[in-house]
Amino acid sequence: MPLMFLTVVLSTSHTEAQTRQGKAELVRSSLEPSVARLVSSVTDAVKDAGGDLERSNAHFVVAFSTGHYKADPLGAQAARELATQFVQKVTVPGDRVTARAWELQPWAYRDPANLTLQVGADRLADHTRISALWPTTPSVGSVGGHDTERVAVELTQEFDQDAGTVLVLITNTAASVGASGVKLMSANAPEYLNTLERWTRVEGTQDGATLNIPYVITRPRGDVQGQLQAVVFAPKTFTAAPLTGGHRSELLAATTQKAPGGGTPNLAPVLIGLLLLGGGFAAWKLLGGTGGGGGGRGTLRVGDQAFSLKDLPKSGAFCVLAGPGYVHEGDTPVVPVQGLPAERVAELTRVGRDLRVRGVHEDVRLSSVAGRVVVGDTATVSLRPEEPDIPLEFSGEVRGPGGVPREITRTVNVAFMQGEG
Numbered sequence: 001m002p003l004m005f006l007t008v009v010l011s012t013s014h015t016e017a018q019t020r021q022g023k024a025e026l027v028r029s030s031l032e033p034s035v036a037r038l039v040s041s042v043t044d045a046v047k048d049a050g051g052d053l054e055r056s057n058a059h060f061v062v063a064f065s066t067g068h069y070k071a072d073p074l075g076a077q078a079a080r081e082l083a084t085q086f087v088q089k090v091t092v093p094g095d096r097v098t099a100r101a102w103e104l105q106p107w108a109y110r111d112p113a114n115l116t117l118q119v120g121a122d123r124l125a126d127h128t129r130i131s132a133l134w135p136t137t138p139s140v141g142s143v144g145g146h147d148t149e150r151v152a153v154e155l156t157q158e159f160d161q162d163a164g165t166v167l168v169l170i171t172n173t174a175a176s177v178g179a180s181g182v183k184l185m186s187a188n189a190p191e192y193l194n195t196l197e198r199w200t201r202v203e204g205t206q207d208g209a210t211l212n213i214p215y216v217i218t219r220p221r222g223d224v225q226g227q228l229q230a231v232v233f234a235p236k237t238f239t240a241a242p243l244t245g246g247h248r249s250e251l252l253a254a255t256t257q258k259a260p261g262g263g264t265p266n267l268a269p270v271l272i273g274l275l276l277l278g279g280g281f282a283a284w285k286l287l288g289g290t291g292g293g294g295g296g297r298g299t300l301r302v303g304d305q306a307f308s309l310k311d312l313p314k315s316g317a318f319c320v321l322a323g324p325g326y327v328h329e330g331d332t333p334v335v336p337v338q339g340l341p342a343e344r345v346a347e348l349t350r351v352g353r354d355l356r357v358r359g360v361h362e363d364v365r366l367s368s369v370a371g372r373v374v375v376g377d378t379a380t381v382s383l384r385p386e387e388p389d390i391p392l393e394f395s396g397e398v399r400g401p402g403g404v405p406r407e408i409t410r411t412v413n414v415a416f417m418q419g420e421g
Contacts, residue, residue: 030216051238063100065171092251099133102151132306136413164240167233174209202232317347364396
């Protein structure tokens with residue numbers, strides 16, 4: 001029995017996922033070369049501005065173009081994964097990370113004051129918290145598209161007073177795109193030219209990106225390649241507080257030695273040792289296996305909120321989905337979803353290694369999970385870290401101004417992230 005379990009643990013997630021689900025998945029490792037190049041581009045941009053990332057802290061502002069999120073959920077996941085790996089690769093204690101979202105202009109998916117975190121001594125735990133900041137949906141009423149020059153103007157204005165800021169725009173294309181009749185800001189617009197007097201747009205590709213970011217999607221019929229683009233802006237003069245405790249490369253190396261791979265701690269040696277000693281059950285516990293909810297390691301992200309698996313209740317809902325303004329009773333956390341009515345719409349419960357989603361609203365129902373139509377009010381989702389983000393789609397009818405009914409469709413993404421939780 002231990003040998004059989006060891007075989008399962010050590011099989012690659014890539015092969016296992018294809019056999020298990022037979023559906024499209026992001027190959028996360030395919031982003032690693034681009035992450036290294038993005039770190040290099042940011043480092044060079046700071047150096048050209050008179051700074052030195054090796055010796056100073058920085059404020060990394062990562063802004064996501066979300067207009068394509070609904071039509072391209074794997075591309076959306078790739079954007080968030082790129083940002084997560086970038087933060088893991090470059091940040092050290094004292095750095096700050098801020099998340100923003102944009103389409104034709106920046107939009108607030110959460111209180112902006114709560115979208116900045118500083119990396120502390122527990123760098124790995126902070127990385128998990130930072131990855132929960134990223135936006136997971138398009139804006140309410142999104143018509144798609146994005147205006148790169150306009151967002152550059154507005155975000156650089158927001159952070160003009162922080163000379164230690166580097167702005168990284170992540171988008172499906174650096175060129176601005178808008179629906180027919182939408183007026184986009186020209187690269188010759190006075191306000192954009194004024195921005196370029198204070199900030200440098202780091203050049204790279206002919207279409208305005210600093211970097212092309214290829215990634216791989218594995219499908220049952222064969223792998224395909226997708227592409228994101230990154231646009232980096234740095235202030236003309238970079239000034240930030242000096243690092244404490246050593247140079248950046250030394251601090252990064254120290255963390256890497258503690259956790260091989262630069263991400264979550266490598267449990268493979270522990271698992272092998274436990275298994276060889278007949279400790280199959282203990283290894284199963286490390287992976288989060290339990291007989292009934294609670295326990296396990298990692299973080300479950302629902303929309304823009306993160307929940308530690310070890311803190312989830314053993315019975316009952318651990319969160320409720322509702323529209324902004326919902327006044328809840330009891331201690332169950334509420335995840336607000338823009339566009340939903342200010343009423344309880346769904347409840348989420350952990351059952352063993354699965355997530356149970358139950359729609360509880362009369363007019364807005366759970367219509368699909370991961371693209372599959374839901375029959376009835378309840379669906380079950382498996383918690384597996386190598387799965388892409390799983391969209392929960394709700395649709396129905398709500399009352400608009402004057403009591404006029406209107407049809408709505410809203411999506412909430414759920415993802416499981418390995419880690420200490």
